[in-house]
Structure formats: structure tokens, C-alpha cells
């Protein structure tokens with residue numbers, strides 16, 4: 001019998017991690033999942049609670065794993081947590097740990113918009129994280145995701161809450177584009193990228209088959225519901241994002257939306273040969289409610 005894969009996951013309580021752990025567990029992967037806080041484990045899963053990813057305690061537990069999927073990341077800064085320390089320096093720490101533990105492959109979810117000439121702090125930190133993985137000489141697959149859609153992702157939860165309040169804020173015109181991808185396709189792709197050598201040492205946009213305006217996405221999400229769309233002047237939206245940490249959108253949420261980032265779906269499709277879920281169709285079925 002073939003030996004089952006052993007895969008380490010960081011940021012185990014997050015949205016992508018939860019869905020991915022379930023999928024991998026169902027596919028008989030032995031998981032070693034690391035989170036800062038306690039969580040419920042799946043079949044085949046070893047749970048590790050670590051506040052700061054301390055090398056001494058982690059190293060013996062993750063040694064010689066087939067892959068490490070690094071899903072720690074933040075999209076909003078505060079005095080306590082900033083992009084440089086979490087998105088970049090913690091990634092560096094994980095890369096060093098992976099080297100010492102002789103991990104065979106690193107999978108990283110960066111961001112669609114990360115590039116050598118970006119001027120945005122969020123994408124700079126993601127780009128530097130990517131570079132630290134590439135420089136390590138460990139095999140890697142780096143994904144640059146657009147918006148990942150699922151029942152429990154942050155934006156879906158925001159839309160559901162807003163429907164109850166009968167008011168959804170749309171910053172500016174809402175005419176800027178997103179290229180959403182369904183979480184079930186993401187989990188399949190990440191698994192494929194571990195077992196399939198075609199993904200080795202590639203940077204790949206993680207985008208869905210359709211480019212949709214933000215406004216259209218919300219309209220499709222609503223189906224026949226009559227929730228009010230409240231278009232907010234972009235200057236006012238930025239003002240609130242800067243001055244009120246509880247505002248519906250963070251500064252970088254707005255930057256990413258207005259940035260109009262779309263990616264190379266054809267490359268992803270050719271590489272994976274997968275059939276992708278149409279997010280438009282998914283929204284029509286009401287499956288996210």
C-alpha cells in the first residue's frame with residue numbers, strides 16, 4: 001500500500017484552511033495543522049497550538065513532511081499586527097523552519113496584485129514573502145488569489161449581515177472588476193499542486209472563469225432580494241476606512257477593489273485541466289446562504 005501524504009498547514013483556523021483541511025482529511029492525507037488557538041480536528045489530523053510558531057517545539061513534529069501550506073496572512077493592519085511582521089517576516093520564519101525540517105514543498109497563497117513594481121504595502125509584503133520562498137530553493141507553488149468565494153468567507157458573511165440590515169455599502173461606482181473563484185476549486189487545486197509536478201516552482205493566478213464588476217457580483221448574490229445598495233462616494237469611503245476601524249471596508253479592501261485586479265485564468269485552466277465552477281451560476285443557486 002502507498003504511504004499517505006503528510007502535509008503541514010499554518011493558520012489552520014482561517015477560512016481557506018478550514019475548507020482545505022476538511023478536503024484533505026477526506027482524501028486520506030495525514031494533516032499536521034497549526035493554529036494560535038484551539039480548534040476541532042478532522043480525521044487523520046494532528047493538532048498543534050502555537051502562538052508564535054516557535055521552532056524548537058514545531059521542528060520535531062513536522063520533520064520530513066511532504067508539503068507545508070502556508071495560509072497565515074492579514075489584509076488589514078493595526079498597531080499590534082502589520083504586514084511586514086505577519087505577511088513577510090512570519091513567512092520567512094516558516095521558510096527557515098521548513099528548510100530545517102526538510103519539508104519537500106511549500107504552497108503559498110499570496111495575493112492577486114503582488115508584483116515587483118507594486119506600490120501598495122499589502123502587496124509589497126506578499127511579494128517579499130514570495131521571494132523568501134523562492135530564495136529558499138525548496139520546491140514551491142505560489143498562488144495569487146482573487147476573491148475566494150465560499151459559504152463562510154469574510155465578504156459573504158458581510159453580505160448576509162447587511163441583508164438583515166437592508167443596506168449594502170458599495171464604495172464608489174462599483175464598476176471595478178473582480179475575478180472570483182469558488183473555494184471547492186481552490187482546495188482541489190492546492191491538492192493537485194502538491195502531487196502534480198507541473199505546478200513545481202510556478203507562480204499562478206488563482207482566479208475564476210468570469211470577470212465580474214463588484215456591483216454585478218452583489219446583485220447576483222442578492223438574487224431577488226430587495227436589499228438597498230448604498231453607493232458611497234469613494235472619498236467618503238476612504239475617509240471612513242482611515243478613521244473608523246469598524247467601517248465595512250478596510251483601506252486595503254478599497255485599494256484592491258479600485259485596483260481592478262484580474263488574472264490569467266487560461267494559464268490556470270491549461271495547467272490544471274480542471275473544470276471550474278461558474279461563480280455566477282453558483283450565486284444563482286443560492287448555495288451561499
Ligand SMILES: NC(=O)c1ccc[n+]([C@@H]2O[C@H](COP(=O)([O-])OP(=O)(O)OC[C@H]3O[C@@H](n4cnc5c(N)ncnc54)[C@H](OP(=O)(O)O)[C@@H]3O)[C@@H](O)[C@H]2O)c1
Pocket residue numbers: 010011012013014015016017034035036037070071072073074075081086109110111112144145146147148149153
Ligand atoms: N480569502 C481570500 O479571498 C483571499 C484572497 C487573496 C489572498 N488570500 C490569502 O490566503 C490566505 C488565507 O486566506 P483566508 O481567507 O483563509 O484568511 P483568514 O480566514 O483571515 O485566515 C488567515 C489565518 O492567518 C492566521 N493569522 C492571522 N493573524 C495572525 C497573526 N498575527 N499571527 C499568526 N497567525 C495569524 C490565523 O490563523 P489562526 O487563527 O489559526 O492562528 C488566520 O485564521 C491569507 O494569506 C490571505 O492573505 C485570501
